[in-house]
Amino acid sequence: MSSALAPASGRGTKLAAVRRRGSALAVAFAVAAFALAGCGGSGGTFHIVAGSEQKTFEPIVQQFCSDQGVTCTIDYKGSLDIGLMLSEQNAPDIDAVWPASSLWLDMYDAHRRVKDLKSIATTPVILGVRMSKARELGWVGKTVRMEDILAAVSAGKLTFLMTSATQSNSGASAYLAMLASAFGQPDRLDPRALDDANAREKVKALLKGVVRSSGSSGWLKDLYLAGAKAGRPYDGMWNYEAVLKETNDALKGQGGELLYAIYPADGATYADAPLGYVEHGQDKSTHDFFDKLQAHMLSADVQAQIAQSGRRTAPGMARPAPAEPEWNFNPSKVVTSIALPEPKVIGRALLLYQEVLRRPSLTAICLDFSGSMQGEGEKQVQAAMGTLFDPQAASRSLIQWTPNDRIMLLPFDASVRDVAQGDGTSPSQARLLQWVGTQHADGGTDMYACAERALTEMKPYLDSGQYLAAVVIMTDGRSDAHDGFADAWRREGHDVPIFGVTFGDADKSQLDELADLTRARVFDGRDNLTEAFRSVRGYN
Amino acid sequence: MTISRRAALGLGALGASAAVTAGAVLFRRSPAMRGVLGDVTALKGYAGGEKMAFIENPKTVKALKHFGLALTADRAGSVDQVRDPQLLGTGPQFLWPSSSSLVELARRHVKVLRDQVIFNSPIVIYSWTPFAEGLVRAGMAKKENAHYFIDAKQIIDAVIAHRPWKDLGQPDLYGTVRLIATDPNKSNSGFMFAGLVANLLSGDVATMANLETILPQLVELFRGMGYKPDSSGKVFDDYIAGGPGADPLVVGYENQLVEWILQDPDRWARVEAAGGPAKPVALYPRPTVYSAHPFLSLVPDALRLSDALMSAELQTIGWRDHGFRGPLGSIGADTSDLVKGRMPAQIASVAPMPDIEVMLKILDALA
Numbered sequence: 067m068s069s070a071l072a073p074a075s076g077r078g079t080k081l082a083a084v085r086r087r088g089s090a091l092a093v094a095f096a097v098a099a100f101a102l103a104g105c106g107g108s109g110g111t112f113h114i115v116a117g118s119e120q121k122t123f124e125p126i127v128q129q130f131c132s133d134q135g136v137t138c139t140i141d142y143k144g145s146l147d148i149g150l151m152l153s154e155q156n157a158p159d160i161d162a163v164w165p166a167s168s169l170w171l172d173m174y175d176a177h178r179r180v181k182d183l184k185s186i187a188t189t190p191v192i193l194g195v196r197m198s199k200a201r202e203l204g205w206v207g208k209t210v211r212m213e214d215i216l217a218a219v220s221a222g223k224l225t226f227l228m229t230s231a232t233q234s235n236s237g238a239s240a241y242l243a244m245l246a247s248a249f250g251q252p253d254r255l256d257p258r259a260l261d262d263a264n265a266r267e268k269v270k271a272l273l274k275g276v277v278r279s280s281g282s283s284g285w286l287k288d289l290y291l292a293g294a295k296a297g298r299p300y301d302g303m304w305n306y307e308a309v310l311k312e313t314n315d316a317l318k319g320q321g322g323e324l325l326y327a328i329y330p331a332d333g334a335t336y337a338d339a340p341l342g343y344v345e346h347g348q349d350k351s352t353h354d355f356f357d358k359l360q361a362h363m364l365s366a367d368v369q370a371q372i373a374q375s376g377r378r379t380a381p382g383m384a385r386p387a388p389a390e391p392e393w394n395f396n397p398s399k400v401v402t403s404i405a406l407p408e409p410k411v412i413g414r415a416l417l418l419y420q421e422v423l424r425r426p427s428l429t430a431i432c433l434d435f436s437g438s439m440q441g442e443g444e445k446q447v448q449a450a451m452g453t454l455f456d457p458q459a460a461s462r463s464l465i466q467w468t469p470n471d472r473i474m475l476l477p478f479d480a481s482v483r484d485v486a487q488g489d490g491t492s493p494s495q496a497r498l499l500q501w502v503g504t505q506h507a508d509g510g511t512d513m514y515a516c517a518e519r520a521l522t523e524m525k526p527y528l529d530s531g532q533y534l535a536a537v538v539i540m541t542d543g544r545s546d547a548h549d550g551f552a553d554a555w556r557r558e559g560h561d562v563p564i565f566g567v568t569f570g571d572a573d574k575s576q577l578d579e580l581a582d583l584t585r586a587r588v589f590d591g592r593d594n595l596t597e598a599f600r601s602v603r604g605y606n
Numbered sequence: 607m608t609i610s611r612r613a614a615l616g617l618g619a620l621g622a623s624a625a626v627t628a629g630a631v632l633f634r635r636s637p638a639m640r641g642v643l644g645d646v647t648a649l650k651g652y653a654g655g656e657k658m659a660f661i662e663n664p665k666t667v668k669a670l671k672h673f674g675l676a677l678t679a680d681r682a683g684s685v686d687q688v689r690d691p692q693l694l695g696t697g698p699q700f701l702w703p704s705s706s707s708l709v710e711l712a713r714r715h716v717k718v719l720r721d722q723v724i725f726n727s728p729i730v731i732y733s734w735t736p737f738a739e740g741l742v743r744a745g746m747a748k749k750e751n752a753h754y755f756i757d758a759k760q761i762i763d764a765v766i767a768h769r770p771w772k773d774l775g776q777p778d779l780y781g782t783v784r785l786i787a788t789d790p791n792k793s794n795s796g797f798m799f800a801g802l803v804a805n806l807l808s809g810d811v812a813t814m815a816n817l818e819t820i821l822p823q824l825v826e827l828f829r830g831m832g833y834k835p836d837s838s839g840k841v842f843d844d845y846i847a848g849g850p851g852a853d854p855l856v857v858g859y860e861n862q863l864v865e866w867i868l869q870d871p872d873r874w875a876r877v878e879a880a881g882g883p884a885k886p887v888a889l890y891p892r893p894t895v896y897s898a899h900p901f902l903s904l905v906p907d908a909l910r911l912s913d914a915l916m917s918a919e920l921q922t923i924g925w926r927d928h929g930f931r932g933p934l935g936s937i938g939a940d941t942s943d944l945v946k947g948r949m950p951a952q953i954a955s956v957a958p959m960p961d962i963e964v965m966l967k968i969l970d971a972l973a
Contacts, residue, residue: 185843185848190851366876
């Protein structure tokens with residue numbers, strides 16, 4: 067509700083009207099009224115959609131909004147989601163976007179709705195490697211190139227976390243850097259790299275290093291920390307230089323081993339955190355408020371706070387955070403950026419990632435068909451599956467399956483009814499969809515039984531080590547307690563994340579427990595089940 | 607002295623305008639009176655991004671109001687605004703691109719009542735102090751007084767040949783020399799840079815006759831840049847925001863850095879005080895090309911705006927706050943201490959742009 071800066075904007079409109087009538091008195095009155103109102107924005111609302119990595123700065127934004135008497139709401143979305151929202155025929159009802167990188171606006175803002183973009187800070191995407199692992203690889207204090215990283219991955223000595231290149235900017239940045247380097251011109255991504263068989267093979271080999279993925283860079287940090295806390299730290303993580311600092315700050319707090327910053331010598335892709343106004347006919351006061359907010363974010367005081375977080379600010383804006391040599395962090399270090407190609411080439415590169423180069427996924431989906439799902443519930447599940455297994459619809463969100471992916475569907479009530487398996491070919495997806503269409507709600511609820519069965523069914527594929535695995539449980543109810551599951555999961559040993567999708571009046575606590583145990587997360591499907599399934603697809 | 611010469615020019619233009627629109631203007635009140643009485647004519651059109659700060663400057667707004675004028679401009683790339691049917695279809699009352707070469711192109715699509723060069727600004731290459739010093743050491747640039755002059759041909763050759771930074775005095779910087787300009791098909795600084803490079807590769811002003819032989823190299827140079835933004839303002843903002851690692855060399859207008867310095871003197875004081883590599887600097891290519899900023903009046907009312915922009919008052923704002931040289935390319939008086947001596951008084955080596963037919967052919971090749 068952007069035009070909800072209504073009180074002030076109404077005044078503005080009135081002001082314009084009286085001016086047209088040309089009455090000096092009326093003008094004077096209106097000017098006085100305007101001045102009394104304390105200028106544009108007072109009492110309205112302002113809606114921002116931002117990348118997860120900007121969450122750090124929410125207190126700064128909210129403080130400013132509250133000082134201005136404006137209620138600001140900030141929703142956090144992945145880069146692709148922000149892009150898709152802008153590409154819709156109808157303008158989204160938001161006033162500003164603050165994605166990780168202008169890359170996604172260049173690709174998706176076809177209607178040119180975003181105006182007055184200014185970068186608030188920058189940060190390169192680099193690789194953090196657990197200190198002992200970095201030492202083992204001989205990388206401490208050394209120049210490391212992408213080919214060294216490839217060699218380590220190929221030798222089975224290194225794995226890492228990385229967000230999905232099609233859903234999130236840090237993953238896309240890491241992937242594009244890999245592609246540029248694989249083609250032999252690391253400091254620029256030549257469009258010819260996309261069609262080069264040798265480059266493709268190298269990137270595919272590099273992406274084999276991905277042990278866990280996600281649709282959000284902020285969440286990836288949480289995942290790393292959860293792993294460290296559970297005593298099973300991951301080897302490393304591709305993320306923003308600044309997010310690695312946040313991770314290490316937290317690791318220092320929890321007594322974990324720090325991540326050593328590897329700035330690949332070939333170059334890195336920068337995120338430029340652009341804050342832009344989304345034009346859809348709001349009142350002038352809304353735009354005025356945006357201008358003030360942007361100026362505030364670029365003011366010396368705020369820039370100093372932003373720089374302290376480890377982000378890089380423009381010259382003269384603020385003093386960079388001090389280097390922390392113990393883990394090789396240095397935000398003053400000149401890191402060569404990779405010149406990226408035209409947005410349409412990047413779009414093609416992302417498609418290549420999703421359809422050819424990423425690690426294939428192994429996904430088991432447990433669908434609650436208990437009695438309470440009758441009617442609307444059943445209908446919504448079928449609709450969500452309809453999108454998930456419609457290659458065209460899935461492609462729009464860049465979550466399409468490929469023939470190499472393995473898919474399992476497990477409808478359950480008090481027990482697992484049956485298991486259907488398939489791959490990502492179109493006929494196979496159509497079969498899965500048709501099969502799920504024959505299921506009707508009835509009976510009790512035991513999601514644990516389904517999770518256990520899923521792990522059993524997945525075992526041969528897990529053992530092959532080829533796949534990025536996930537179990538997704540959609541449920542609307544409460545299962546009987548199942549004490550043995552945690553042990554069974556641990557015994558299984560493949561660290562398979564169990565994601566939850568809530569529906570109806572699901573008891574979220576049980577899904578949360580599973581997600582905590584397996585370092586996964588729970589998606590809220592109550593408003594939009596299709597959307598929740600779409601999000602979870604960004605995680606493996 | 608310069609200002610007064612500009613004022614004279616402005617008056618001359620005013621006279622010409624009066625002759626053109628004699629019937630319309632004769633019985634109207636004087637421009638200044640119109641402003642005082644609140645009778646403001648609002649004009650809407652397109653301007654290149656590099657002029658937006660001037661247009662939005664409260665001093666500009668106030669000065670134009672004295673003339674009874676209010677200027678609203680949407681940012682649009684110079685090339686786009688003179689030929690994009692979608693933009694022209696919105697019925698702009700004026701266009702304000704950044705190159706004289708584009709006037710002729712505009713005339714093919716719209717009826718131009720008058721074109722008047724308001725400002726001038728040479729094309730420069732922005733870099734960072736350590737890189738500039740490295741280029742001096744590598745023999746590609748010279749420092750004369752406070753100004754860096756760079757051998758345009760040598761730097762272009764280095765970029766095309768993908769020479770490593772270490773050859774250019776930057777042993778610590780990985781990768782090969784690269785620079786970025788705007789998309790020549792959309793924005794003027796890229797457009798003019800393409801013209802300049804075509805000249806350099808031809809060894810003279812590029813013509814249809816020698817174009818074929820140099821096009822492959824020109825295409826390679828622009829392809830190597832990767833994604834090129836569509837506005838000079840955006841390229842400059844990215845350069846500043848990205849720093850030396852992200853944007854080692856970018857093509858822009860001379861006035862952009864000056865304007866940035868003047869916008870926030872405290873910020874500049876901090877830049878000067880900082881010890882790190884992050885100090886922006888302009889390199890003047892030898893030769894360079896001059897970007898004129900012709901104002902194209904498409905409706906009779908716009909002629910008044912054109913005249914007002916030529917007035918001493920507006921010209922002074924353009925120079926003092928934004929670093930635009932006057933219509934003849936000379937710098938103004940009364941420079942702020944912050945930017946005193948930052949711009950060479952005269953740009954000695956200026957190449958003419960190839961003619962528009964050649965440029966159109968180049969644009970097609972770079973599309």
